Amino acid sequence: MYLVKIISIVGYKKSGKTALAEKLIRGLKEYGRVGTIKHMHEGTLNPDQTDTYRHIASGSNMTIGIGSNEMVKIVPDVDLHAAIDELCDSGMNFAVVEGFKDSELSKISIDITAENTVKYIDKKQIFDEQLIEELVQLTLQQKDYHTLKSLIHVVRSKPEIIKYSGAIGSFTGIVREITDNNVTKALELKQQDSAYEMIEFICNDLKKRDGITDVVMHHRTGLIRPGGDIVYIVVAAEHRQQLFPVLQEAIDRLREEVQAPIIEMREQRVELNG
Structure with a gap:
């Protein structure tokens, strides 16, 4: 691996x-x-x-x-x-x-x-x-660390996967600085084993879709400032038409099903989510 x-x-x-x-x-x-x-x-x-x-x-x-x-x-x-x-x-x-x-x-x-x-x-x-x-x-035993490019290396390093793939698509989630009238100074994301287990479950489930050859995700932890990367998703498929719906589903499921503890540091207050 x-x-x-x-x-x-x-x-x-x-x-x-x-x-x-x-x-x-x-x-x-x-x-x-x-x-x-x-x-x-x-x-x-x-x-x-x-x-x-x-x-x-x-x-x-x-x-x-x-x-x-x-x-x-x-x-x-x-x-x-x-x-x-x-x-x-x-x-x-x-x-x-x-x-x-x-x-x-x-x-x-x-x-x-x-x-x-x-x-x-x-x-x-x-x-x-x-x-x-x-x-x-x-x-x-140390936790994995990835950039988007290194996560794409994860897919490309599997010859038994890549030889059947005709497309690779990716998504990068970043810290948004301004939401409505709120200014986010930083997010602090805590490591949680259950979140990693759910990410693995989602990836394995999405790999069962027709034409999908691989799905990998990485959720960063620690202090991340506006514009910094939070999450990467990479999907490989036989054809691009099969890729995009699964990439969209992966984005939605990551947001809905993975509950990582987040401390949001705003200009006027600190809110705890998760």
Whole structure:
């Protein structure tokens, strides 16, 4: 099954984060494609007066440098979530993040206290092979994370499905900022097992429709601001005429049957729904 799992490794400088990341990457490679993100505390990846620096300094919003053996993308903005989304969009199954101890990501913490830590370890344990296998399994247990593009990868990664498909359609639900006279500042969506079970039930039911080859959904959780993505639905079918009615039904059933707890933060008041 196509998975996107995220884990962060945090600790003080010289605590062994990179050594542990190396071992975890090798272990996860047995289960899929691994992408990594490294928090660079010092210096810059784009030194002054290099050609790529001059491109960015001139106003380029993105610069890609291509060498004989590698390629690097440089953007002037720092955004951890954008980096994670890019790994997902590129078809990675795992994102191993080194650093960012103040993030909300699930963490393996080396001799340090950090929020959302799922495993505390001592620096001396880094070379314990049994521990590495435990950390691999711990990573596999993390909740799925998806972008729309990665969810489409879910469908495209199933050759027994895609060879019978002639169309793929998708829906993205986003946070609406203004409803009537109310201004929504953010939504906080709580994780709930029953919601995931209902999503799986709906997908399996819709797959029984004539000509439908696959249906997948993903409901995001956490704090989502206006314009941010809430839910993705992807439907694959033999023909486009079969696809659109089922995509519409999937949208309606998700709204009606999946009751995820939502805290809505408005300009004047806070309302609890679900």
